[in-house]
Amino acid sequence: MALQDAWSEALTALKEQASEASFEGWVKSAFPLRMQGSTAVIGANSGFAKHWIEKKHADAIRQLLSQSLGFEIKLKVEIVERKEPLLLDEKLPVKPNPQTNLSDESIFQPLNPKYSFDNFVVGPTNRLAHACAAAVADEPSRTYNPLFLYGGAGLGKTHLMHAVGLNAVQANPDFRVVYVSGEQFTYHYVTSLREHRTAEVRRRYRSVDLWLVDDIQFLTGKERTEEEFFHTFNAIYETGKQIVLTSDRPPRDLELDSRLRSRFECGMLADISPPDLETRMAILQSKARTGCVALSDEVILYIARLITSNIRQLEGALIKLHAYASLMDAEVTPSLAEKVLGEYYTDNAPPVIDVAKIVGEVSDRFGIDPSEIKGKCRGKEIVASRQLAMYLARTLTETSLPAIGKAFGGKDHSTVLHACRKIEERLGRDRVFAAQVEEISRRLQHER
CATH class of the missing domain: 3.40.50.300 (P-loop containing nucleotide triphosphate hydrolases)
Incomplete structure (x- = not known):
């Protein structure tokens, strides 16, 4: 039996044995690399994943692979930089032979079915x-x-x-x-x-x-x-x-x-070349959809702004975030993304901007209590501050209009649109107000 087939059987069994969080976070992302004599070499995407597999699942994996392959094997876990695995579907001899057989077709790596044109995200740079x-x-x-x-x-x-x-x-x-x-x-x-x-x-x-x-x-x-x-x-x-x-x-x-x-x-x-922001967001949406990971537009935007270099790092960030949320049974929010990923990408980590932070900044600037801004009070100054907060939420975040309305006392999307139009009109005629809004926007986008 090929190592890949044995690994597939082992995964099926491990899914039943391990906790859902442990399996989805660490075991599922591992992959078979090769046989070295009687040693099965398994790839892990990070040092933490390697440690987790070795500590929690090594004995079970070794036993399951030995059972499938028909002989006792040793297990080795290697850290492999995140790149979709190219599986060596080599046919194993009845008696393990540590030497490479150059006459065996398996000296060539098979094509990876995950790398198709259908799931390649096209953008200006590629x-x-x-x-x-x-x-x-x-x-x-x-x-x-x-x-x-x-x-x-x-x-x-x-x-x-x-x-x-x-x-x-x-x-x-x-x-x-x-x-x-x-x-x-x-x-x-x-x-x-x-x-x-x-x-x-x-x-x-x-x-x-x-x-x-x-x-x-x-x-x-x-x-x-x-x-x-x-x-x-x-x-x-x-x-x-x-x-x-x-x-x-x-x-x-x-x-x-x-x-x-x-x-x-x-x-x-x-x-x-490295993908632009829109392409990075599309890649994250595709990867999240394929991996059945629920991510809000705000989280996707945060990751896409955070990681600008390559797709492999985007995938790695998605894995880290999903694994952490699964293990901690936590909802994936922009704040959680900042907590989990900020330490890995501190040089270019943008601040997380959400409705709560916007309301807080508007509250500080105009001296109005956040509960009043998010409430239903109809006082003139409070309404103006609420409309500004709605406008900033629409322009600085990827939050949908219905979600913005819900955050401000259950308003509907038409109310949010009306608020945005009122602010845009005032910006065009009131230079002092425009400067105040610019200052608030700058603080939100640069303060961590």
Whole structure:
């Protein structure tokens, strides 16, 4: 039985044995990596998750995997930076053998079905890369060959690469697709030299229809591996087969042989930059929906403003927040998000702005009790302060109109809209008032 199948069986059993919070927060997010002889290596997304699994679930996991695999195994948990797992669906020998068998098809990693075009969120910073990948997937070897995707870590390059392969195999099940990282290519080449099997490995690599090579920058500084890669690239390209590569930088910045760089540059180059705010929010909504995590618009906005670098960090933040809320049986609110995530991303953590904070700031500025602002009193100054608080809630938060109305004594959305219009009209004619509102907004957006 394959390790992945054994892990799936173990998860089913663990779901019944472990508490819901522990399973959803830590066990479910773990994933099988590989077999090392008789040791099953499991990946965890953080040091805390590793510690939790080892402390609470290691014995049960070891027992369940041993039962499924048919022999006694040891268990090892490794911390793996958050990146959707690429599962090694290797067939295990009856008697565990610690040596890699280069004649086994499992030396190539299978495509990850989670990385499809359907769940890839397109935005301004990745639109070109997505369009190129989709074109290659529809007609391999006819457009953009090779396709070279580049950008920082965790921006979706691997996702698009797998989507190309999955699409090609779905259209033609006999299509021979090989996905490999630069590190794996190096390992396969070095191992083939040691075992005197270079001819066999070359044949395996060069008889493909679609070659997907991830993190090509790993070849830098490995002259003999570069040479082998160069000849493999040419062999595949000259037979009219499609090649897709990814890197953390464009070809011109790779410290590789000039012949390789020129080969990469003869195709289509497409960069992926960090997603903008709207795309980050869409990604979080998609991930939350897929993981059945209930997040308000305010929480999504907070996380999207907090984390601007890459998608992997967005996913990691979502996991941390969901796990904490599950373990503590707490509702996921903007304040909770700030408490849980602020310590991880202190450099760019924005202040949490909610209705309560807005009411407090307006109350301090105009000397009116917060209960009166949120109540039903019709005094002129109180109504004006209430309308301003409604206006700020609409402009500075993602709170819906009905939710804003509910927070202010159960008003309906039309009342909130009326309040916003009144404030906008006053801002246009009253400069002193406009300055006061600007000061309140500035304090809300910069004070923690």
